[in-house]
Amino acid sequence: MTRPWYPKKSLIKDTSCTPEEIKEIVACSTYIDSFIEAESVRSGVPKEQLMKQVREHLEEMGMDKKMHVIRWMGIVFLKISFMMRIGIFVNETAILKLKEQMGKNPIVFLPTHRSYADFCVLTYICYHYDIELPAVAAGMDFYSMAVVGQRMRETGAFFIRRTIVGAPLYAATLKQYVRTLVAKYHAPLEFFIEGTRSRSNKSLPPKYGMLSMSLMAYFAGEVSDITIVPVNFSYDRIMEQILFAYEHIGVPKPKESTGGLLKALRSLNDHFGNIYVNFGTQISLKEYLKNTNLVTNETLKPTSLQQLTPEQLSQVRDIADEVVVLQQNSAVAIITNLLAFVLMDSLMKCKALHYEELLLEVQWMMEVLRGLGASVYEKDIENSLDRILVVHHKTVALDRERRLRLLTGDLMEVSSEVSAKMKGHILKAETMMTAVPVIQLQIYINPMLHYIMSPALVYVLVKRGSTNTDKLANDYYRLRKLLKHEFFYIERTEKYILNKAIDYCKQHHVVINDEGTLRVGDANRMQFLLEWALLPFLTTLMLCLDVIIQMRRCEHKQVLKLVQERAEREGRHPYCLSLESSANCLQGLLATGAILKLKNGSDSIYEVVPAAMEKCRQLVSSVLPEINTVWGRNNPVFERRAPLTSRL
Amino acid sequence: MPKDTELVNKNINIATKSDTMNSLIDKNNTKSVSDSETIIKVKSVIPRKRQELLKWYGWGYKDSMFKLEDGHATFTGNRYLIGGKTLPHCLQWVNENFNVDVNKTPKIPQLPDSYTKSRLPDNVRQELEKIALVSVDGLDRLIRAHGQTLKDISLLRSNSFKRIPDAVIWPESHEQVVQIVQCASRLRFVIIPFGGGTSVSGAITCPADEPRPIVVLDTSDMNSILWMDKEQLLARVQAGIVGQDLEREMRARGFTVGHEPDSYEFSTLGGWVATRASGMKKNTYGNIEELVVQTKVVTPTGVIEKSCRVPRISCGPDWEHVVMGSEGCLGVVTEVTLKIRPLPAVVRYGSLVFPDWESGFKFEREVARQRLQPSSIRLMDNEQFRFGHAVKAESSWGGVILDGLKKFYITCIKGFDPHKLCVVTLLMEGNSDQVSDREKKLNAIAALFGGIPGGAKNGEVGYTLTFVIAYIRDLALEYDIVAESFETSVPWDRALALCDNTKRRVRHECARRHIHRFLISCRLTQTYDAGCCIYFYFGFNSAGCADAVATYEEIEDAARDEILASGGSISHHHGVGKLRKKWYEQTVSSPGRRLLLAAKQALDPDNIFALGNMAFDEYTPEHVVNSKL
Numbered sequence A: 001m002t003r004p005w006y007p008k009k010s011l012i013k014d015t016s017c018t019p020e021e022i023k024e025i026v027a028c029s030t031y032i033d034s035f036i037e038a039e040s041v042r043s044g045v046p047k048e049q050l051m052k053q054v055r056e057h058l059e060e061m062g063m064d065k066k067m068h069v070i071r072w073m074g075i076v077f078l079k080i081s082f083m084m085r086i087g088i089f090v091n092e093t094a095i096l097k098l099k100e101q102m103g104k105n106p107i108v109f110l111p112t113h114r115s116y117a118d119f120c121v122l123t124y125i126c127y128h129y130d131i132e133l134p135a136v137a138a139g140m141d142f143y144s145m146a147v148v149g150q151r152m153r154e155t156g157a158f159f160i161r162r163t164i165v166g167a168p169l170y171a172a173t174l175k176q177y178v179r180t181l182v183a184k185y186h187a188p189l190e191f192f193i194e195g196t197r198s199r200s201n202k203s204l205p206p207k208y209g210m211l212s213m214s215l216m217a218y219f220a221g222e223v224s225d226i227t228i229v230p231v232n233f234s235y236d237r238i239m240e241q242i243l244f245a246y247e248h249i250g251v252p253k254p255k256e257s258t259g260g261l262l263k264a265l266r267s268l269n270d271h272f273g274n275i276y277v278n279f280g281t282q283i284s285l286k287e288y289l290k291n292t293n294l295v296t297n298e299t300l301k302p303t304s305l306q307q308l309t310p311e312q313l314s315q316v317r318d319i320a321d322e323v324v325v326l327q328q329n330s331a332v333a334i335i336t337n338l339l340a341f342v343l344m345d346s347l348m349k350c351k352a353l354h355y356e357e358l359l360l361e362v363q364w365m366m367e368v369l370r371g372l373g374a375s376v377y378e379k380d381i382e383n384s385l386d387r388i389l390v391v392h393h394k395t396v397a398l399d400r401e402r403r404l405r406l407l408t409g410d411l412m413e414v415s416s417e418v419s420a421k422m423k424g425h426i427l428k429a430e431t432m433m434t435a436v437p438v439i440q441l442q443i444y445i446n447p448m449l450h451y452i453m454s455p456a457l458v459y460v461l462v463k464r465g466s467t468n469t470d471k472l473a474n475d476y477y478r479l480r481k482l483l484k485h486e487f488f489y490i491e492r493t494e495k496y497i498l499n500k501a502i503d504y505c506k507q508h509h510v511v512i513n514d515e516g517t518l519r520v521g522d523a524n525r526m527q528f529l530l531e532w533a534l535l536p537f538l539t540t541l542m543l544c545l546d547v548i549i550q551m552r553r554c555e556h557k558q559v560l561k562l563v564q565e566r567a568e569r570e571g572r573h574p575y576c577l578s579l580e581s582s583a584n585c586l587q588g589l590l591a592t593g594a595i596l597k598l599k600n601g602s603d604s605i606y607e608v609v610p611a612a613m614e615k616c617r618q619l620v621s622s623v624l625p626e627i628n629t630v631w632g633r634n635n636p637v638f639e640r641r642a643p644l645t646s647r648l
Numbered sequence B: 001m002p003k004d005t006e007l008v009n010k011n012i013n014i015a016t017k018s019d020t021m022n023s024l025i026d027k028n029n030t031k032s033v034s035d036s037e038t039i040i041k042v043k044s045v046i047p048r049k050r051q052e053l054l055k056w057y058g059w060g061y062k063d064s065m066f067k068l069e070d071g072h073a074t075f076t077g078n079r080y081l082i083g084g085k086t087l088p089h090c091l092q093w094v095n096e097n098f099n100v101d102v103n104k105t106p107k108i109p110q111l112p113d114s115y116t117k118s119r120l121p122d123n124v125r126q127e128l129e130k131i132a133l134v135s136v137d138g139l140d141r142l143i144r145a146h147g148q149t150l151k152d153i154s155l156l157r158s159n160s161f162k163r164i165p166d167a168v169i170w171p172e173s174h175e176q177v178v179q180i181v182q183c184a185s186r187l188r189f190v191i192i193p194f195g196g197g198t199s200v201s202g203a204i205t206c207p208a209d210e211p212r213p214i215v216v217l218d219t220s221d222m223n224s225i226l227w228m229d230k231e232q233l234l235a236r237v238q239a240g241i242v243g244q245d246l247e248r249e250m251r252a253r254g255f256t257v258g259h260e261p262d263s264y265e266f267s268t269l270g271g272w273v274a275t276r277a278s279g280m281k282k283n284t285y286g287n288i289e290e291l292v293v294q295t296k297v298v299t300p301t302g303v304i305e306k307s308c309r310v311p312r313i314s315c316g317p318d319w320e321h322v323v324m325g326s327e328g329c330l331g332v333v334t335e336v337t338l339k340i341r342p343l344p345a346v347v348r349y350g351s352l353v354f355p356d357w358e359s360g361f362k363f364e365r366e367v368a369r370q371r372l373q374p375s376s377i378r379l380m381d382n383e384q385f386r387f388g389h390a391v392k393a394e395s396s397w398g399g400v401i402l403d404g405l406k407k408f409y410i411t412c413i414k415g416f417d418p419h420k421l422c423v424v425t426l427l428m429e430g431n432s433d434q435v436s437d438r439e440k441k442l443n444a445i446a447a448l449f450g451g452i453p454g455g456a457k458n459g460e461v462g463y464t465l466t467f468v469i470a471y472i473r474d475l476a477l478e479y480d481i482v483a484e485s486f487e488t489s490v491p492w493d494r495a496l497a498l499c500d501n502t503k504r505r506v507r508h509e510c511a512r513r514h515i516h517r518f519l520i521s522c523r524l525t526q527t528y529d530a531g532c533c534i535y536f537y538f539g540f541n542s543a544g545c546a547d548a549v550a551t552y553e554e555i556e557d558a559a560r561d562e563i564l565a566s567g568g569s570i571s572h573h574h575g576v577g578k579l580r581k582k583w584y585e586q587t588v589s590s591p592g593r594r595l596l597l598a599a600k601q602a603l604d605p606d607n608i609f610a611l612g613n614m615a616f617d618e619y620t621p622e623h624v625v626n627s628k629l
Ligand SMILES: Cc1cc2nc3c(=O)[nH]c(=O)nc-3n(C[C@H](O)[C@H](O)[C@H](O)COP(=O)(O)OP(=O)(O)OC[C@H]3O[C@@H](n4cnc5c(N)ncnc54)[C@H](O)[C@@H]3O)c2cc1C
Pocket: B147, B148, B192, B193, B194, B195, B196, B197, B198, B199, B200, B203, B204, B219, B239, B240, B260, B261, B262, B263, B266, B267, B268, B269, B270, B271, B272, B273, B274, B275, B276, B277, B278, B279, B280, B326, B327, B328, B329, B331, B332, B333, B334, B470, B573, B574, B575, B611, B613
């Protein structure tokens, strides 16, 4: 508690600002002044009153770093981690290298957002490595939590509202605050480029707002460069996994509150496994933009009034997209992922695996993922497996015959209160009983899917009939577009990725190249894996198509409900019940022009574009894998166990 | 831990855009929105239909004018200090100087009932209407056909313009101006940038022999303050803003631009730049060229603007200065970055009385030598001093006594000849210490040249008169008196002789033409290290004169010859326009004139901005080619 702490600053200048001074700089900036002048003319509200609001906004958002709180929180963190039996693995080389080069220019940490634990972990890592604690952009949900909000503020968090529509003064203040933090504050900035926790444990398309605000300092010439550091978190067990699973099928998550947090704390006395923190390739903004001219019309304005030009905005978007890909590339395959794959494979085959088989399967899975380009962090499979079975004891277990089983809850009673809260179709208790564990399982498959997606698409496209590369490419790109919102990618690397996937398939006999004609190969084990990996997503797509074609014109919410209903009725893969997944499919259909979106108040209505729609349907149905498996309790891999129901 | 995969090679030109990814914050970052966040929209005093507020046939506000009624003079309206007051000394002064029959009914012109048909082709009009508001209304066009020269006003009053513009367009932004200029290049019509129409050089006057359609680009809707940086003391303003609007908005925020030409109630920022205007308070704030940090100009061949906002630059000739003073002939000034200053704590007027012009002049020279000029310092000759007296309003009892006492002191005790004495008016700004200190120093210098303090009130009256003097010409015209002012700049060593020579020449020219009722008077309005600005007023009773305006112009031309011969310039601030073009080449040299035409060739090869000011009427598109051969 008394160890001296002299953290390394990200930006070393002659004078460094306190958090209070940062707020003052923002309030006194020419931008805020000009904004108020103009706003006052527009709205007739006196300038003093607007200024008061700005200061209130700043009080609400501004951080307030306190040394003693940081020490104290460091200890609390250690205590909790101990209680949760968490191990944290860090790419130490990367962080030491980063620390080495700190001091010259601002740093922006852009971690993946998989859990509320994310920023605690990163903050703790900085604490541990004597790096100035990042200024973290936190959601307002924390702000309202008694004590916690204030403590977070004191360890460097600042608070942002989820929506800024209709609050121009707030938006202006936030914009200036973030920009000033980057330009003038000595700590790294940290925010989640995905904007929100990914409920599916795979990358979400990036949001551009915060990044635009924070990179502005470079475009305005206030700093010599900005170092952007993508960070990936891989969790053995995500604290929120069960909540996420419920959210997928439409049961809203409870609001964060300190009371809730305390209750959660009690449930933390369990094994949560390891957290793997990896740092992606850094981007030097200056390097990235080296061929562009920073002198624009905007440079003629006062510094704080300078805005991104449309070209610069599109560069920022490119960077954001790039960051997501870099995050993905630094994702580590861990034992949880391997186990999830193997278990899902066994569910698909309706055959529970014996421990010995399990070991072999995990070994095989590891090689497969490695072959697909993933970095696998695994040394001693048997040891890890034993450990991870303890971590996931609530969801998987070895039965008496030492076969690996997926645990289902008891048939729970769905109260009318709970049904009323359901966002989508009212699901049967029977359905939920197996769906919830399968979705939780899928959550640990998802973060590896970006490695598998492309070869899998290549395989299903070849499987429907021999083809050549060009024809294949055409349909491949269409499918990718349809699934873009499930599996984020960057347009310009698509060709390269496809070629790599084809090469992979050829190498592994998934397909064979017969003098320019691509045919199906004989790597059955691999082929099956590729097919089932695609199954839930293509099925959801197909369900969406069917529903919309039948309805011709349908409200967004209604589509989601009908897809769920159909998925339940037809006994589809439980992940097809995911509202998020259907919504992503709808986005894909919109992007390909198969449907049109009409606004009707706050709700969107979709309308079929028949010709384009028909093409989509043909395409999807031609590649839809046929896998005969059962998702009900009669699948022998499920085993019934009680404890999970109380949550609802 | 594993190594990261290599950063995939980048191509920054390709943006991956996805509609759904536009977060709310992103929407704020599109250019138009974020720019408008900080724009201060200014409500102008002057409406788009100028004629609703302004006199269509003369100067200034409709409701403000001199009137001779029932044997005394009044000034109407309540906009100025003398508004609504009787001017007891006025008639006597008019009689002494011009001998007019004040019982005659004044000649107030009637609005024309028809106008020359607009020559703007329909297709052009439709194109323009897509860009901004357009009018082809006759009166809209007529009141933008001219400036404020004597000739303009006389043609206006007799509705005898040879040519008036064919349409008026009101762009609101730089971008719209770009579109209009592109449209003009494509569809071949002429553009006249129109600010406040206060030009007194003929610069804004519609070219009489232009065969192409003429569109007046009225800048008055471009009057927003784009940003204001109180820390850097800068403001970016659209060029159409009217002086009084700009000043009012700045003052409401505790600042001032401090550029106050006598026309600033009506003239515009763009007009100031295009004519190289000079403001009364230039000693503190600088002339327009010192106030402007940056200008953005739309020309037919592109937009000219420096790429950096810097206090000074060494980068060859300053092309923004080619545009400054280009009198609307090279393009449209759309945006200007200006210096602003905090409002001074104290503004104090003062006056000093000198026994004669020469001692007043020497005082001014000494003040300039010591660089002790307050914001404004002006020396009026005896004629102007007495004219000032003539337009003084009836004062209160106390005022009269004080006036009387002061007069008694000045003429009897100090022994000043009332027909020779001259007055210096002072406008001092700063904190109270600075102002008092300056006043003390000026008084001390004045004493060296026989000057004595004349009180703050006289100073203030002097400066408020500045704005009403312009109304006199309308009254004069109603009684057949033609009058106009002209000005010059001159080195100190030649200034006294120049004043003397010019006045003599005017008297001589009048005598030659048997004009006996006239007034020639001058004042020294600005001082510099190297010289000063002299401002002449000349007017005469034209009854019995065949062509009063032509006669006036002949005499003014003679006066200008005399000025140039005495070492003065073609103009200190009014500009060359059409009135003074014959002295242009001799002033700038022959290579200078060629440079001017080369600028035209470079920026406006098709002569879209065909106002023909300075030597621009000598430009033909082939001009440069020819001279090369
Ligand atoms: C009573 C009176 C007092 C005056 N006092 C002074 C004085 O103290 N100091 C002084 O300097 N002048 C004075 N003037 C002259 C006149 O006011 C100035 O020349 C003034 O700068 C003209 O501005 P404006 O907006 O009225 O321009 P306009 O008269 O409309 O136009 C003048 C010229 O500038 C061009 N122009 C206007 N706007 C633009 C633009 N945005 N882009 C490109 N070209 C443009 C026009 O085409 C034209 O050639 C006075 C005039 C009068 C009538």
